[in-house]
Amino acid sequence: MPGAIRGRLLTISQHRSAASVCFAMLGRESGGQSMAGRTLTEKIAARHRVRGDAVAGSFVTLRPRHLMTHDNSAAIIERFRHSGAPGVRYPWQCLVALDHDVQNTDPERMATWLDIARFCEQQHVDFRPCGSGIGHEIMVSEGLVVPGALCVAADSHANIYGALAALGTPVVRADAAAIWATGEFWWQVPESVQVVLNGSLSEGVSGKDLILGLCARFAGGEVRDRALEFCGPGVASLSMEDRLTVANMSTEWGAVAALFPVDDRTMQWMEAVRVERIKRGQRRFTRQQMDQWQDGALAADADAHWAARIEVDLDSVRSTAVGPDNLATPLAPGAAITVDKAFLVGCANARLADLRAAAQALDGRRVHSSVQFYVAAASREVQDDAVREGIWQTLIQAGARTLPPGCAMCIGLGEGVLRAGEVAVSATNRNWPGRMGEPGADAWLASPATVARAAVEGQLRGPDRPTNMQASFQPGFSSDRKLRQPDLCAGLETQITGRALLVRADDLDTDQIYPSTAVYRPLERHEMASLLLQNHDPQGARRIATADLLIGGFNFGCGSSREQAVTALQAAGIRAVIAGSLARTFSRNAANNGLPCVESPELARMMQARHAQATEPTLLLQGEVEIDFAASTLRALGEEFPFIRPAEPIQRLILDGGIQSTIRARFISPDRWEPEA
Template identity: 35%
Template sequence: MSIDTGDTSTESNDNMVSQNADTGIGNVALYNLGRIRRSLDALASKPKWDPSDTAGFDCMHYFGDGALEKACQRLGMQPGQTVIDIGSGFSATGRYFHKTCGVDVTGVELQAEIHELAEIITKRNGLAGGVRSVNADFTKLTVDAPVDYIVSFLCILHIPDRQALFQKVAGSLKPGGQVYIEDFFARTTLDRNASDQLRDIVSCPYLPSREQYISHLTNAGLHSVQFEETSEDWAEFVHERAVRNRQEGTSEAPLTLFYDTVDALFSSGQLGGSFQKAAAPTNPQNLTEKIFQRHSIGLAPGKTVKAGDFISIKPHRCMTHDNSYPVATKAMNLGLTKIHDGSQIVMALDHDVQNKSESNRRKYALIEEFARKHGTFFYPAGFGIGHQVMIDEGHAWPGTLCVASDSHSPIYGGIGCLGTPVVRTDAAAIWATGSTWLQHPPVAKVTFTGLLPFGVTGKDVILSLCSLFGSDDVLNHCVEFAGSEQTMASIPIDDRLCISNMCGLFPVDETLISWYRAKATAAAVCDSPAKERFNHERVKDMAENRLVADPGASYAKEFYLNLSTLSPWVSGPNTPKIANPLKNLEAQNIKIDKAYLVSCTNSRASDIAAAARVFREAAKDGQPAKIASGVDFYLAAASLSEQRIAEEAGDWKVLLDAGAIQLPASCGPCIGLGTGLLEEGETGISASNRNYPGRMGSKDSKAYLASPEVVAASALKGRIAGPGWYQQPDGVEKVIIGEGSGDFAADQARSIESAFDKMINEVDSMIAIAENGQDETSTTAAKDEALTDILPGFPEKIEGEIVFLDNDNINTDGIYPGKYTYQDNLPKEKMAAVCMENYDTEFTKLTKPGDVLVTGFNFGCGSSREQAATAILARDIPLVIAGSLGNIFSRNGINNALVCLEMPRLVEHLRKSFKDDAERPLTRRTGWKLLWDVRRSKAVITEKDGTVWEEKVSELPPSVQEIISFKGLENWVKSKIQA
């Protein structure tokens, strides 16, 4: 195990309690180091010491062999395993563990002189090969290789930030590794005097209760938490130490005072002793996987949800907007007479609010009537955009899964709630049954470093990410954002919502918890209807039971962005994938015709305040600043609640006085509806989230995206411009961004560890095959292999010849031409005949029933037409395999009973095998066979020359088998309604 100690203080201190300037950890100078050195000199004549000769030197972290023997038994230490001892003192504990159990121990000691003596004692005992001491703050260590155990004896009480400590502990353990702690805890609420004594004499800034210790360990991602009170043993030990030190005189007065104080607190019943044990997960999950796990139903016992799995989900909330009417129509056509759970459903009218036609009024009235009849949550037109309402009203909640029939549902990630869009059929399924299915997407991680500078916003973060990363780097991925506590604290919640509106999931941290506490207080004071959802008890439960990514969790991709190097950015024209620093566009003097502070992306009270500040600062001689001549500036709040906050602050009036045109709190120009759309030849700048051609009006207009203050400054000046708040720091020349976590040493260590693990796994696999007497092609399950249950009548194996379409990005128009899309009564035979017509006219001549279709990457991208899946089924092709699949195509496949798998290794192998064929046909009969063993979740490939190999594929669980057995989701829903 290699450890980088980082920067630590090595200055000795003669005071009883000192404070380490870097860490805030109290150094308790209880040892008479001079006496210990003299004792060591006296023992120097002995050729070899027994550890017991020097164990007594450590009056703080060594409690006798009996306590350590119990720890060994509880942990089950084995020779050769590795241990970190936090607060190791003179390493007496480490020497005992090494000598008794044969483990290798690294002690971490903050005080330099004690560390120095620890190394001397260990060396003179002849144990330096298996025990070493590091002078460092454990929370700053770089642990290059995770260890089997982390132990600590009477040290944790000195560390102020227990949550950060335990997260570091969890990240330093191997999968299944254990942490073991013996320390004090608060048995009751400590009185003021006890708290002062613990702080001033014991150097304990904060002593957790039993519940808080368990919460800290759990929130760090540790499992199997045990907490056992051992107060009687501790009280006896502490009292004996106190008596002995008083009897020995005043040579170690600080130590006497320490134990006298602790003895008194034990006697009063306020202080207790305990041991705690917890384990790192053996099968780590990232945050996205944990939330999906929490909301999955019908999982096999012990099943751990992972990216790629097909799962049935029961979301916390399902939101529909104006499309509630077609969803209701679809549900009723399926036979729905009653919504499964009205409290799960939220309907918010927000899209076409400016449309006052009789037909739209009637549609809105029917939706409201339907909602009232079925007891769902309902919010009328003008109340706010559905996504903001979900947050304002406490429906979207940290640690839960919320879905919406709208593509901006990832916004809930800004408050630690996993948001994902669903199509109307899925929404109807949730209305009818409370659940639907999905395939867990791959998860990418973006680590933020540095701090968000003044004058830079969440909008600048997401615009730069969309532009600087490759256009398809996180296509069809969930994205998790991470960073240090300090870094994340520099991103306010409203900025997180803006970032997540375009993609991503933020963690539940102290910044978010404080935001919710303020919400709960406001709800109570104002007697809000949402106070049942916003209350301090619920916030406390959320904080104490938050979900966090496990240490060692895997991600499909990892990136980092140094926030400190960001400046204001603007994207466009007409694509969010191309963005530039604001200063570059300012220099081009780009005139604008319209500006928009609208949408659920950036129209909260804080955004409106930023825009108002631009105009306040531009006011002269008491006269309000005005919007530039020839520019229309449209203003709509994300919700009525946010508008009222802006009105009370005076910000709303500032913008109206400047000439802004008020729109209702709803969607509008951002989706091409209502007043203020861009006309041919016009240029606009908006604080919304998409600027594709025609999105906000004419396809022959130009649309840019920017932050609220840049939009306001542009409206004020008549050209793309900023308010001038951002000042570029010295030395910052470009945005620092890249692959990995940004911690280069840790990334390198993880890369080496990953390569090593891969090699070990391959060797283990070969050994397992040999020991089980199997060759690699066997379809008999190994004894330790997890098997999938197969529903009666569902095939256990699907086999066919591989037909290879060697192209990437085959879109749905290539699979099923658009000219047939709205010919609803096209017979199956005709659909089969036109399948792949726009890709390869030879396709229907070369394929036959039962073939397995294998294609390149991003297969099925483009439109959401379901016929792309049903046309392939019409040709009696039961299985599609691709390097990667378009997300909507994959979903439409299952919803229509076409199974699709991703096997990038197979695609690459096929390409390598046929690379020398100069003809390179669009459709190739390969002569290869593929057998998909559904029970084992494995594919066995037999090449034309007889070479056989197999590959693990995603599990097809019984819940998805059931949908396919019913020939699709609609028939499955009908069966549930009829039941």
């Protein structure tokens, strides 16, 4: 590589010292834990804190009630074994559910599944094999998620747990390994947005229509990297299935958590779960615990600080579809799009109520001769319930092709993968280029009923009139922590200089950075590097091979929690990322893997202006670009741009080379810190 990183190196003893400081920084005590003026997000975080003050903007160390991992567990096991931990700290905390690549019968993949199963047996961890169902569905339907709990997953759709008045938020693979080893993880408490729901949804309009409408109506980053807290009289009109869908797809809206309040519907759901689990010999919680959920503590304070307030008239929400390849563009009124495939799969909409809605929408008709209609239940239990109700048979008799419970085509794995030129409508949560197959395919998102109607009619039809959702946005209090200039940590490389690859796109998601089809394949570093950006620019991998830095647009790295979006960049020799803004989960992955990232809206806008007429998706810039951490200045194309350094705990992780080194230092150091009992 032609570039250089200048600074001083650390000795082994200094490295161990930095690691211990790092873990202390990730949740420094702040003296007391007042609950006055707090959001529900802050309150639940405070209940699970080990260190730190759980207020917006602060770094804390938390101990979650549960952690869910899935097919990525193989990579997490490898990280865990390098941590030096003698065993999984709290086996009861962990669930491993194989749910993504469930149709794969390749001998190598089957051997990997067997290795995961053996590890779980050895560590006394709850394990669910392929075909059991999607991990998120198991979490919410089997009583692992309860109101007031902090539950996390090494998956970006952990937000779904907030439908049950829990704090659900995604972590990444490195975090999961740390939780297995220590029971804990670091988190920066987000600001919260209050979402007030008024009125009620009309007949035939679902929670999927609501969240698709919100994603399209507020597509300017209004809720990005924030927690959502739903309230208002309209909440009571939403079924639990509606809430699960809205919370699930709050991820696509840009939020890192989405919490609904405890109400009668919550308690009815939890009581049904309690009774069902007892029938199956599982006692997850008691009636006495349920009484505590209704004591008023699980609500934001009246004087809580909100980053913004959104009000929505549910009566104005209309059934809609959005796409293709984005969530910001509703299908035009009167439009008719011919579809080749339809999908009712995934963690957003494959529960019993969703299958029932699809069966009713079929109305005795058969799937159109030109359409392939794929259905997979969210879990084996859901499928069994659908069989008992006759729903499953209705779908099959109509011509649906059934798949085993799992994520299926939501991540582009298994039967039904989209080919270039095909058009699909799906009840899943993502439709980005390359997500469900080849980049040249078009994917629309819609509710289960709309998907079923399109399957039998052969067309996805637009609404009769414009979908004019009545909603308002009001900015509120916002923390100024991110505007403060953190001190430069001693030992951190002060300058990173080299050639830069400009990626000309805002909202570049992880599917475009690293393809979903390779996420669960064990690849060498050079093989990972060769796959970079292939869904965005076929020449991207070749160009990035000669670069030291990557410059992106706004909301860079949005989407999934896949670690390869960072580690493949590192494998290609990328030493730092500069962007107008960085998606929170990508930033987390970068910090945990020791990849420096900085945000500079001014530099991103300058790059957009200078290269507005360019036709290539990626460009190798002439001359060198420099990140000067000491001066907090970026230098590119003869101009200088100030930036805010990463927060001090993030700098410590970068200094350590990632969290794996931090955790390992805790186990090999004689004065290692042990978590509380």
